[in-house]
Structures are given as structure tokens and as C-alpha cells.
Amino acid sequence: MPIYSVYVINRAGGLIYQMDHTQPKTEVEKTFSFPLELTLKIYDERVVVSFGQRDGIKVGHTILGINGEPVRGRQLEDGRDVLEMIANPENYPIAIKFGRPKLSTNERIMLASMFHSLYAIGSQLSPAQKSSGIQVLETDSFKLHCLQTLSGIKLIVLADPKQGGIDALLKKIYEVYSDFALKNPFYSIDMPIRCQLFDDNLKAVLETAERLSMYSSGIN
């Protein structure tokens, strides 16, 4: 039951800290013969599977490598275009590596500010009195937990749906934030957190939370 990642968002919706704790492996490599059984398209400067799920390759996966060479965007590192290579029957058989696209820093900043506004809308559309924003967002593969502190900072943890004790973990992360980021004399508020002590302590807290939940699920 892993904890996937932690985000810290400032009062204005800017991402000031992000860490990936556990990165699940989602890469699949397969050798294809001509013609390719998948439909590919260019999306956001990446080659994405748009139709044809098979052998662990899902719609939405991007091409990460061809014949062992890594792909940057829509091109191989030596400048050859991925779609042209795939369209040419002379290049077959071809080994293509697929996987979930990695989020770039810019995308993460965008997603963080997107969550910031979703949080506000969630509280505005409330049918009940005095609602906060989104605290837990549930999907079938992960859960997002958000704690907004009194000072407006949002701490976000992405974890497995079965992972327990996240409320305590969020409080603990807040403690680490106030101890090692805010008390750092070189840190100016609302700016990105670059502090080794914060990193190390956060990592320790996440590991303890994972161990504790493994221990408690072992009892049941």
C-alpha cells in the first residue's frame, strides 16, 4: 500500500513543493510486426495510444522508447520522427516501449493550480452549510487527500485507496513543514521549498506511515 506523492500548494495556488515517493512501474515493451495493431496520435507533443488496448498497453500510454533508444517528445534522440519510423515497413520488426507519460514540472504546476480552483468550486457548489473544499478525492486506483491549513497552505498526499492513517500523516507533514521549512531563515514564505532537512524528514515520515499501515494490515 504505497504513498505515491506529496504536493504543497501556497495560498495563491502555486506549487511550492513536490516529491514522488513511490513510483509504480508501468512500462511495457513489445516487438511488433507490420502493420501496427495500435492507433497512435500526437497529443501534447507526445505520441499517445488512442485506440487498441493489448498486452498491458493502455489507451493514454505514450511511446517511451524504440528499439531500446529513448524517445524525446515525438522524436528519437538523433532527430528521427517516431511516426515516420512506424509508418515505414522497412523498420519492422520494431520493439516499442510504452508507459504512462511522466509529468513535467510545468504540468505539475498547472495541475496544482487546477486543484486549487477545484477546491474553491467544491466549496462554492456545496448543498450543505459551511463546507470546506475537496478533502478526499477518490478514484478506483488512488486517493487524493488534501489538508488546508489555517494559513491557506494546501498539503496534498496521493496514496493507494487502501492506505490508512492519512489524516495523521497530513498533520505530521504540516509539522515537518513548520519545523524545517518555515523555521529556515533562508526561506521566504510562498516560495518553492528547497531544503535538504525538509526533504529528509518528509521522507522519514512517509516511510513510517507506510510501515505502520503495512503492520496494521498484517494483523487483520
Add this chain to the structure above:
Amino acid sequence: MTIYNLYIFDRNGVCLYYQEWMREKQPGMSQDEEFKLMYGMIFSIKSFVSRMAPVDFKDGFSSFCTSSYKLHFHETASGLKFVMNTSLNVSSIRDELQHIYSALFVEYVVRNPLCKLSQPINSQLFKTKLDSYIRGLPFFSAKVN
């Protein structure tokens, strides 16, 4: 336990149906604007979740909680979206939303030739059946009328 309200959207974002049972707080905007905001939020959450997800998933977003209510979401393969707001102590109502789709929406809207798809539902029959189904649910608070 309470059911606050229910929205049904079609794949283009038109609000086909809205009913409220016990809504404590009215939004400070017109109903039309509220539907657009709700659809926009659901749409953004779907795209947010699909990009944020560290692993592959099947159905995607299913619910979110705030400090005072819980929003449940169910989408059919044809893009119909069912959104229901309840109090926090209601656990997953995926089956109930699926029932509203398959036993009420399909039965009394899709099979009714007078109901135009992609337009708000005016059928009194659908309205009555839905209302009685919702009121019969175990987590529908009895003190509301």
C-alpha cells in the same frame, strides 16, 4: 444521512435533469450558471485525475468529500453523467446510480418517444419514479418531506 440533490448531464454538458430533496444552502447564482459550473468542475476533475494518476485506472473519478458533504459521480459509456450529493456518512452508491440509469432513465426517458434526448427531461412519470426510488433508499433521511 441525507440525500441533497441529483444532477444528470448528457455528454455535451446539457443538464438533463435536476432535483433537490434537502438543500440547505442555495448557491449565489442562477440555476443555469450553477449547472455549467458543476459540469465544468466534473469535467476538470476527470481530466485532472487522468493526468495525476500514478497508475492506470478503469473508471476514474468516483467521489469526493469536503467537510460537510460528499459528491458521488457515475458516468455511463455513452457519456451520461450522474452526480449526487449526499451527507458524509453515505458510503459508495455506485449501484444506486447505476440503477437510476438502467431502471429509471433508460426505462422512462430513452424508451419514451416523446422525450427528446439531449434536452431537459419533462416527463412526469420519470420524475415520480425517480422521486419514489430516492425516497425509498435506506440512506434517505426520514425527517425530510
